Amino acid sequence: xxxxxxxxxxxxxxxxxxxxxxxxxxxxxxxxxxxxxxxxxxxxxxxxxxxxxxxxxxxxxxxxxxxxxxxxxxxxxxxxxxxxxxxxxxxxxxxxxxxxxxxxxxxxxxxxxxxxxxxxxxxxxxxxxxxxxxxxxxxxxxxxxxxxxxxxxxxxxxxxxxxxxxxxxxxxxxxxxxxxxxxxxxxxxxxxxxxxxxxxxxxxxxxxxxxxxxxxxxxxxxxxxxxxxxxxxxxxxxxxxxxxxxxxxxxxxxxxxxxxxxxxxxxxxxxxxxxxxxxxxxxxxxxxxxx
Amino acid sequence: xxxxxxxxxxxxxxxxxxxxxxxxxxxxxxxxxxxxxxxxxxxxxxxxxxxxxxxxxxxxxxxxxxxxxxxxxxxxxxxxxxxxxxxxxxxxxxxxxxxxxxxxxxxxxxxxxxxxxxxxxxxxxxxxxxxxxxxxxxxxxxxxxxxxxxxxxxxxxxxxxxxxxxxxxxxxxxxxxxxxxxxxxxxxxxxxxxxxxxxxxxxxxxxxxxxxxxxxxxxxxxxxxxxxxxxxxxxxxxxxxxxxxxxxxxxxx
Numbered sequence: 233x234x235x236x237x238x239x240x241x242x243x244x245x246x247x248x249x250x251x252x253x254x255x256x257x258x259x260x261x262x263x264x265x266x267x268x269x270x271x272x273x274x275x276x277x278x279x280x281x282x283x284x285x286x287x288x289x290x291x292x293x294x295x296x297x298x299x300x301x302x303x304x305x306x307x308x309x310x311x312x313x314x315x316x317x318x319x320x321x322x323x324x325x326x327x328x329x330x331x332x333x334x335x336x337x338x339x340x341x342x343x344x345x346x347x348x349x350x351x352x353x354x355x356x357x358x359x360x361x362x363x364x365x366x367x368x369x370x371x372x373x374x375x376x377x378x379x380x381x382x383x384x385x386x387x388x389x390x391x392x393x394x395x396x397x398x399x400x401x402x403x404x405x406x407x408x409x410x411x412x413x414x415x416x417x418x419x420x421x422x423x424x425x426x427x428x429x430x431x432x433x434x435x436x437x438x439x440x441x442x443x444x445x446x447x448x449x450x451x452x453x454x455x456x457x458x459x460x461x462x463x464x465x466x467x468x469x470x471x472x473x474x475x476x477x478x479x480x481x482x483x484x485x486x487x488x489x490x491x492x493x494x495x496x497x498x499x500x501x502x503x504x505x506x507x508x509x510x511x512x513x514x515x516x517x518x519x520x521x522x523x
Numbered sequence: 524x525x526x527x528x529x530x531x532x533x534x535x536x537x538x539x540x541x542x543x544x545x546x547x548x549x550x551x552x553x554x555x556x557x558x559x560x561x562x563x564x565x566x567x568x569x570x571x572x573x574x575x576x577x578x579x580x581x582x583x584x585x586x587x588x589x590x591x592x593x594x595x596x597x598x599x600x601x602x603x604x605x606x607x608x609x610x611x612x613x614x615x616x617x618x619x620x621x622x623x624x625x626x627x628x629x630x631x632x633x634x635x636x637x638x639x640x641x642x643x644x645x646x647x648x649x650x651x652x653x654x655x656x657x658x659x660x661x662x663x664x665x666x667x668x669x670x671x672x673x674x675x676x677x678x679x680x681x682x683x684x685x686x687x688x689x690x691x692x693x694x695x696x697x698x699x700x701x702x703x704x705x706x707x708x709x710x711x712x713x714x715x716x717x718x719x720x721x722x723x724x725x726x727x728x729x730x731x732x733x734x735x736x737x738x739x740x741x742x743x744x745x746x747x748x749x750x751x752x753x754x755x756x757x758x759x760x761x762x763x764x765x766x767x768x769x770x771x772x773x774x775x776x
Binding site: 306440 | 645
């Protein structure tokens with residue numbers, strides 16, 4: 233799949249933002265006044281910024297409100313509802329902390345649950361697609377939720393939880409790569425089933441229908457850069473998880489080291505998210521003899 | 524509404540005969556022509572006269588080589604357009620309700636004025652049947668020429684999809700699969716009409732007829748095996764060369 237910057241930024245930053253809202257909702261931490269304002273402003277900047285980035289790839293962003301109508305069947309529509317519900321509940325909860333120094337615990341818990349539900353619903357947009365076997369698996373929502381929990385814990389300074397969650401996220405990512413690499417082959421979809429000609433002999437794409445590129449090839453048969461996949465995987469693991477854990481584990485931890493850990497984590501997540509799209513093979517590529 | 528109808532009154536679709544298709548791309552051209560001037564936004568081209576032209580098409584013809592275990596390879600021309608699936612995944616993923624499947628005839632359409640151009644429906648389609656138009660920024664797909672098949676301003680013979688009307692080989696047939704006695708139902712049943720990627724669970728309406736087995740190459744003369752070969756071993760200079768080269772180390776292999 234084409235790794236569009238808008239979608240990479242969207243899933244990365246809104247994942248972090250909703251992860252922050254999850255921990256803030258649990259009251260970990262539960263700051264008040266100006267400190268609370270800074271925490272919530274950062275969480276909202278990430279979550280809302282990510283959502284706004286996602287509208288950049290729309291052909292007609294001015295019609296985006298229509299996306300709230302089809303929640304009965306569409307995960308994308310459900311995501312619109314889940315994210316708005318989370319942002320509303322957490323705004324009320326945050327206002328209590330910032331302006332009244334009051335923590336309404338029940339509201340926070342509801343907001344935390346909604347925040348993780350939003351991340352899970354977002355991941356279902358990808359996991360629902362049978363056409364992309366690498367994504368069509370329970371590990372896709374699991375991975376995105378763990379990423380969000382780990383990133384949120386890191387951003388809110390929950391070191392006790394961030395360290396094990398970062399390790400867990402790294403391990404989950406490695407296992408998702410290992411099983412994902414085999415999933416297209418395991419799906420049983422081949423050029424033989426795509427053409428229905430497999431019973432007659434070995435099928436080979438002989439001549440493509442068009443000599444130039446088209447929307448399908450640009451959008452769904454992105455193969456550029458896959459050759460760097462292994463190096464990028466390593467970069468993603470080191471920057472995203474290993475280095476932040478190392479920095480958090482240093483005995484002389486401070487704000488600057490925490491900032492370095494956060495920036496390293498974000499860079500690592502961006503790398504793995506680029507791979508999430510670039511490595512995903514859409515079955516339509518089979519019709520072109522590509523994957 | 525993106526909820527699929529439980530069943531449709533009629534199931535309009537195409538039978539595509541892979542045995543008959545000659546790969547002329549006339550259906551591609553007539554489709555582009557009709558659908559650029561009629562239903563919805565035109566099918567745009569970008570840099571059409573440069574070396575890197577690209578454009579929106581609702582119908583594309585691939586060509587595949589099939590190599591059986593024994594015998595000669597066979598070339599199969601393979602037109603591909605929307606299959607108007609009964610369980611169309613492109614419809615249910617649409618967040619705005621722009622994509623829908625008609626309850627009366629099963630045609631899958633896009634209401635372009637409600638399309639936000641997110642592209643998720645194209646991701647959900649295993650067949651590459653949907654293309655985002657780069658100029659109009661909305662999703663385009665085969666309409667089964669809904670503006671021809673019911674169009675009483677056209678002569679009756681023209682009330683079929685443009686690709687069917689134009690096919691010079693008669694490789695494309697249009698009709699109602701819900702009617703077991705329709706021409707397409709009978710044709711599909713007789714010739715083993717098949718679904719593409721049945722494992723995707725889309726239940727396509729369009730059926731593809733597999734190519735018929737090809738004739739095998741036979742001896743041109745039934746007496747040929749009884750004729751003695753003209754020459755077994757090379758004679759004269761070639762014979763000497765053959766023996767000499769064979770005598771050298773490493774030969775004959």
